Amino acid sequence: MIVSIKSILGHRTPIESTVTVQGWLRSRRSSKGGFSFLHIHDGSCFGTVQAIADGELPNYDDIIETSTGCSVTVTGTLVASQGKGQDREIQANEVIIHGLVEDPETYPISKKRHTFEYLRSVAHLRPRTNTFGAISRIRHALSTEVHGYFDRHDFCWVNTPIITASDCEGAGDLFRVSTLDQIHRDNREQFADDFFGDEAFLTVSGQLNLESYACSLGKVYTFGPTFRAENSNTSRHLAEFWMIEPEIAFADLAANADLAESFLREVIQGVLRRCPDDMAFFDERDEGALIQRLTAVADQNFTRMTYTEAVNLLLKSGQDFEFPVSWGADLQSEHERYITEQVIKGPVVVTDYPKEIKAFYMRLNDDEKTVAAMDVLVPGVGEIVGGSQREERLAVLDERMDPRLADELWWYRDLRRYGTVPHAGFGLGLERLLLYITGMDNIRDAIPFPRVPGNANF
Ligand code: 4AD
Ligand code: MG
Numbered sequence: 001m002i003v004s005i006k007s008i009l010g011h012r013t014p015i016e017s018t019v020t021v022q023g024w025l026r027s028r029r030s031s032k033g034g035f036s037f038l039h040i041h042d043g044s045c046f047g048t049v050q051a052i053a054d055g056e057l058p059n060y061d062d063i064i065e066t067s068t069g070c071s072v073t074v075t076g077t078l079v080a081s082q083g084k085g086q087d088r089e090i091q092a093n094e095v096i097i098h099g100l101v102e103d104p105e106t107y108p109i110s111k112k113r114h115t116f117e118y119l120r121s122v123a124h125l126r127p128r129t130n131t132f133g134a135i136s137r138i139r140h141a142l143s144t145e146v147h148g149y150f151d152r153h154d155f156c157w158v159n160t161p162i163i164t165a166s167d168c169e170g171a172g173d174l175f176r177v178s179t180l181d182q183i184h185r186d187n188r189e190q191f192a193d194d195f196f197g198d199e200a201f202l203t204v205s206g207q208l209n210l211e212s213y214a215c216s217l218g219k220v221y222t223f224g225p226t227f228r229a230e231n232s233n234t235s236r237h238l239a240e241f242w243m244i245e246p247e248i249a250f251a252d253l254a255a256n257a258d259l260a261e262s263f264l265r266e267v268i269q270g271v272l273r274r275c276p277d278d279m280a281f282f283d284e285r286d287e288g289a290l291i292q293r294l295t296a297v298a299d300q301n302f303t304r305m306t307y308t309e310a311v312n313l314l315l316k317s318g319q320d321f322e323f324p325v326s327w328g329a330d331l332q333s334e335h336e337r338y339i340t341e342q343v344i345k346g347p348v349v350v351t352d353y354p355k356e357i358k359a360f361y362m363r364l365n366d367d368e369k370t371v372a373a374m375d376v377l378v379p380g381v382g383e384i385v386g387g388s389q390r391e392e393r394l395a396v397l398d399e400r401m402d403p404r405l406a407d408e409l410w411w412y413r414d415l416r417r418y419g420t421v422p423h424a425g426f427g428l429g430l431e432r433l434l435l436y437i438t439g440m441d442n443i444r445d446a447i448p449f450p451r452v453p454g455n456a457n458f
Helices: 005-009 116-120 130-152 188-193 207-217 253-274 276-285 290-299 307-315 333-344 394-400 403-408 410-417 430-438
Strands: 018-031 035-041 049-054 071-080 088-099 219-227 240-249 303-306 348-354 370-378 382-389 423-429
Touching: 005 018, 005 049, 005 088, 018 088, 035 071, 049 071, 130 219, 130 253, 130 276, 130 430, 207 219, 207 240, 207 410, 207 423, 240 253, 240 430, 253 276, 253 290, 253 348, 253 370, 253 382, 253 423, 253 430, 276 290, 303 307, 307 333, 307 348, 307 370, 333 348, 333 370, 333 382, 370 423, 382 430, 394 410, 403 410, 423 430
Parallel strands: 049 088, 303 348
Antiparallel strands: 018 035, 018 071, 035 049, 071 088, 219 240, 240 423, 348 370, 370 382, 382 423
16 A cells, blocks of 8 residues: 555554555665665655665665665555664565666755755755755645635635736836737837737736725635746745735725734644644754744734834834835835844734825825835744725725826726725735745745746746
8 A cells, every 4th residue: 555654654554554655765875784774755744764675675786776866666564663763664575766866976966955045056856855845845734724714714715817907016017928029118009919909917916806806705815926027136025926815895904904913823823733843844943943933923912013103113223224214215124124023023013104105005094194004024034914905985096096097997996986895905925924934034945936037947
């Protein structure tokens, strides 16, 4: 019977049963007594299972040619282990070798430690390492938890389009989608002959389309790839990332912040519950502080402060920031990190930003200076969530919108003309949340094949 290593290590396969495992060698060593220890991983869990191949096996000469990375099928009896480091092992009756590693000396993922930077240059092989196995399983568990959370709380998953004509964030960081051979700057007419009959782009956010569904289904979310052509070569930005965006009707900013908090708390708990071994590995890398930090997030209320309070706090901090702090200027990553890491030492929800630095769709507050925006900041990463209450009053929306945009977004305006309702939502970057959960440093290591300026090769 083919069994997963997870089921063996989790004691779900009885001792003395005959088992077959299929996987790759993490390592192999020969022992003096004329046998070989194979350590096999199969992706089902963090650990490896040890198989002992006896010198009597007919293909023993081939077995001792194997090395890290070789693919094998091992059949044998599962026995209680006498050795250290594992409590059960396989006494192999048969070892089928599927693929050897050509020249083990130059195998790019040899047993020794590699830097993450190096591993990015072999992104097709890095899933074979401990770290990338673990982060892949955590990413899967997190994605499943995302859907689980929304399903439990009666949200409907809406698949918003990837190709769109609208720049939701108005930041202009768009990838064009076109079948034209040549594109001339500032000539909108040419797109009449283009595939979609107008300019089209890869989406930067599903929010605008999502609002249309929230204004009928009440509680909705979208979860899919998002694209931004911002040329920022940082450890927090990808050109292609996955965004989770809920949108709720009959809701204000406070309800939106409550949703973000409850969502983060439940999905983090879910990952801790589902991935204990993978999380223990990251915890160890973080000197034992990671799980404690995440458990605290699950237990504590998030601190909330307004942008104005945040600016005052920064001005009084006596810190020497690279970017000056003043009311009206956007918070830079160094400011955000100072607040969440040095002052609060935990997640913070910052609300009510100046209207000039935020998108047109955010609801204008009564002070007419700020909008009902919110960002969630966490230690080690900075911003992980950006959202707002939406402007549901057509007249106010029109004042905040560029008239050209109002023409394009006639359908978005319609939502305010027919049964408008206060509503709110946010976007959460899956990879930024993964950084927070795993304690990894670079967002390029939180997605299987990172898309960043200058790289879309593999
Ligand atoms: O703050 P942002 O730009 O918000 C929006 O797009 C809203 N329309 C979302 C909404 O209200 N439905 O992006 C939301 C989150 C950020 O907080 C960050 O976690 C992530 O998306 N994000 C990125 N992640 C990786 N690489 C990038 N280039 C990112 N840009 C944003
Ligand atoms: Mg943002």
